[in-house]
Amino acid sequence: MAVEPWSAGQRPAKRATIVDVARHAGVSTASASKVLRGVQGVSPEMRERVEAAMAALSYRPHRLARGMRGSTFTVGVMLSDIDNPFFGVLIKGLNEVFATQKYELLIAPATSGEDSQNAVIDSLIDHQMDGLVLVAPRSHEDHLEEIGKQIPTVVIGPHGPSQQYDTVSGDDRLGSELVVDYLVALGHRRIAFLVNQHPSDLVNLPEEARARGYEEAMARRDLTSEVTLIEGDWSHEGGRAVGQRVLETYPRPTAIFAGADVAALGVLARCWEAGVRIPEELSVVGYDNSPTAALVPVSLTSVDQSGHEMGATAGRLLLDRIGGRSEPRNEVLTPRLVVRRTTGAAHS
Amino acid sequence: MAVEPWSAGQRPAKRATIVDVARHAGVSTASASKVLRGVQGVSPEMRERVEAAMAALSYRPHRLARGMRGSTFTVGVMLSDIDNPFFGVLIKGLNEVFATQKYELLIAPATSGEDSQNAVIDSLIDHQMDGLVLVAPRSHEDHLEEIGKQIPTVVIGPHGPSQQYDTVSGDDRLGSELVVDYLVALGHRRIAFLVNQHPSDLVNLPEEARARGYEEAMARRDLTSEVTLIEGDWSHEGGRAVGQRVLETYPRPTAIFAGADVAALGVLARCWEAGVRIPEELSVVGYDNSPTAALVPVSLTSVDQSGHEMGATAGRLLLDRIGGRSEPRNEVLTPRLVVRRTTGAAHS
DNA sequence: GTGAAAGCGCTAACAT
DNA sequence: ATGTTAGCGCTTTCAC
Numbered sequence: 001m002a003v004e005p006w007s008a009g010q011r012p013a014k015r016a017t018i019v020d021v022a023r024h025a026g027v028s029t030a031s032a033s034k035v036l037r038g039v040q041g042v043s044p045e046m047r048e049r050v051e052a053a054m055a056a057l058s059y060r061p062h063r064l065a066r067g068m069r070g071s072t073f074t075v076g077v078m079l080s081d082i083d084n085p086f087f088g089v090l091i092k093g094l095n096e097v098f099a100t101q102k103y104e105l106l107i108a109p110a111t112s113g114e115d116s117q118n119a120v121i122d123s124l125i126d127h128q129m130d131g132l133v134l135v136a137p138r139s140h141e142d143h144l145e146e147i148g149k150q151i152p153t154v155v156i157g158p159h160g161p162s163q164q165y166d167t168v169s170g171d172d173r174l175g176s177e178l179v180v181d182y183l184v185a186l187g188h189r190r191i192a193f194l195v196n197q198h199p200s201d202l203v204n205l206p207e208e209a210r211a212r213g214y215e216e217a218m219a220r221r222d223l224t225s226e227v228t229l230i231e232g233d234w235s236h237e238g239g240r241a242v243g244q245r246v247l248e249t250y251p252r253p254t255a256i257f258a259g260a261d262v263a264a265l266g267v268l269a270r271c272w273e274a275g276v277r278i279p280e281e282l283s284v285v286g287y288d289n290s291p292t293a294a295l296v297p298v299s300l301t302s303v304d305q306s307g308h309e310m311g312a313t314a315g316r317l318l319l320d321r322i323g324g325r326s327e328p329r330n331e332v333l334t335p336r337l338v339v340r341r342t343t344g345a346a347h348s
Numbered sequence: 349m350a351v352e353p354w355s356a357g358q359r360p361a362k363r364a365t366i367v368d369v370a371r372h373a374g375v376s377t378a379s380a381s382k383v384l385r386g387v388q389g390v391s392p393e394m395r396e397r398v399e400a401a402m403a404a405l406s407y408r409p410h411r412l413a414r415g416m417r418g419s420t421f422t423v424g425v426m427l428s429d430i431d432n433p434f435f436g437v438l439i440k441g442l443n444e445v446f447a448t449q450k451y452e453l454l455i456a457p458a459t460s461g462e463d464s465q466n467a468v469i470d471s472l473i474d475h476q477m478d479g480l481v482l483v484a485p486r487s488h489e490d491h492l493e494e495i496g497k498q499i500p501t502v503v504i505g506p507h508g509p510s511q512q513y514d515t516v517s518g519d520d521r522l523g524s525e526l527v528v529d530y531l532v533a534l535g536h537r538r539i540a541f542l543v544n545q546h547p548s549d550l551v552n553l554p555e556e557a558r559a560r561g562y563e564e565a566m567a568r569r570d571l572t573s574e575v576t577l578i579e580g581d582w583s584h585e586g587g588r589a590v591g592q593r594v595l596e597t598y599p600r601p602t603a604i605f606a607g608a609d610v611a612a613l614g615v616l617a618r619c620w621e622a623g624v625r626i627p628e629e630l631s632v633v634g635y636d637n638s639p640t641a642a643l644v645p646v647s648l649t650s651v652d653q654s655g656h657e658m659g660a661t662a663g664r665l666l667l668d669r670i671g672g673r674s675e676p677r678n679e680v681l682t683p684r685l686v687v688r689r690t691t692g693a694a695h696s
Numbered sequence: 697g698t699g700a701a702a703g704c705g706c707t708a709a710c711a712t
Numbered sequence: 713a714t715g716t717t718a719g720c721g722c723t724t725t726c727a728c
Contacts, residue, residue: 017705028715033707043713063474064412065705068720083436091430095457104471107455109443123452126411127422265643272644295613296620297645365721376699381723391697413721416704
């Protein structure tokens, strides 16, 4: 291994420790620790002296050392796709909750692969985080239960029920229903759904619920024979590939419902390139109402699942759970259709 | 403080420690530690036995405990604006470098405020990260030097020189020059620049370099009298507000050069709403070439500063520095103009 | 090449 | 209310 002039011991101007604070204040480290943690059992004057010492030495506690015995006051977030702008607003919501507490947020980026995600989650656990927020994980449920047993956990995306962790999800079936009903009201019948490929045993994923909601809503409108599931990746490239396939189809669907905005944008990209007129020749709907969808020239009709509130809710649940609650809670938020300019009356 | 059934001691099924591994392998913890770290001084058979024990116990080292004495094998990233899609590709580039090493990436989200950023950086230091990547920090340089003294640091955005840390930045003056030259070639003379407001003593910020580059390029074309700096926030809302102001100006600029894509999109949003034709009535240029700029209906002309390579370069520099290098390095990447459909010949 | 033991900074029993 | 002390899991001298 290379020379490491930066190894802990040699760091210049070594910072003050709780021992320094205690000595400076003329008290025991235990008392200093109590003041630091804000627990009861210290006289006001003791508190004052210790706090003065902390300020004088610009003391900042070592998070690692705290974590060795107690809490790290840090919450880990597994983010499955940092590119998705929807997650940005979600993180904002999360952060606002924790900012008011003494907890800090640390985000570990992962890819969409299950192995990558599990590795990242393990690493977060190895960091002794006080709690975990898993954003759109693709892990199997028994594995999530296993994690929930080890550490307070909130899962965003996949639906409950769960025994060892909390969930925050949107009512994805309802979201799909809103879309189908709206499209049918516009006269569409050949409505295709872009379904994200996923292991068939992961039955609680949002993609699964959105697909089921689509099928059910189609059935309710007596359009079972028109149900068309197109498999693709919920990514820009995936959507683009699906767009290409759809354009080659005959008869072509009059509307395509992508389960995620990123995928819908991919479909649109292909259509724009091919000169297909939107929505005259093809209506396109997304899901997430990401910031990009709202851009005027994009104006993508989408389902809003209020990422900000999702994040905030997850934050509150996790705080609760860290505080002691052990019964699982499964919050479901109600989605809302946002109609923009990529959808219109069916023509063909 | 509430009950904490999750405190470390009570966690169910407590995981294996290095002591367990050593006992299981029938060796000392010191030897087990050597195998874990992959250092020299262990016989092949010792290595084998210890590795077998680790596997048998599914041992994973405690990162906190490692960090107490040695390294955490974790790198902290201060992200000043998680909403900016440009940063997503930057993180990807960073991550790819670290993924091949044993280092893990942890991102701490901050806001654009200097206080928030400094707090986040402190916290990253309190976590004993092995290194820091600061993305577009607004801290003062002496403070950055201070940080660089404590911990291997790479700063992305602000230009060097620096003594205690490395920098990765784009050649922002050149970027601005490319834009101005291009617009002038199209016949534009009234070219306004949207400058981000920032403390005047932060002279190495990209926004400063881009503004200077704009002024210089204008001067070189004998257009000093046309130099128009419009102050605004480099955000969607900020751009929108500037757009409003520009539309009310007479004579109106024929082109506006926003120093960042997010701001350019805000300007465009206002124009689209107001029915201003782009680029016939107004040419708009951004900076960053973020994924959003490339969307077909947006098609924003922008300066590409290859975020992916910026991230990758920063990762390599940090790895170097953690490995022992102490002379500062200041990498400058060459930007490239990407012409799309928000720019055209000057008409008025 | 291997092991014993000290200690990183802090918290939590347990005294007093 | 305050202090003493034993660790948390690991790395690191320093013996052997």
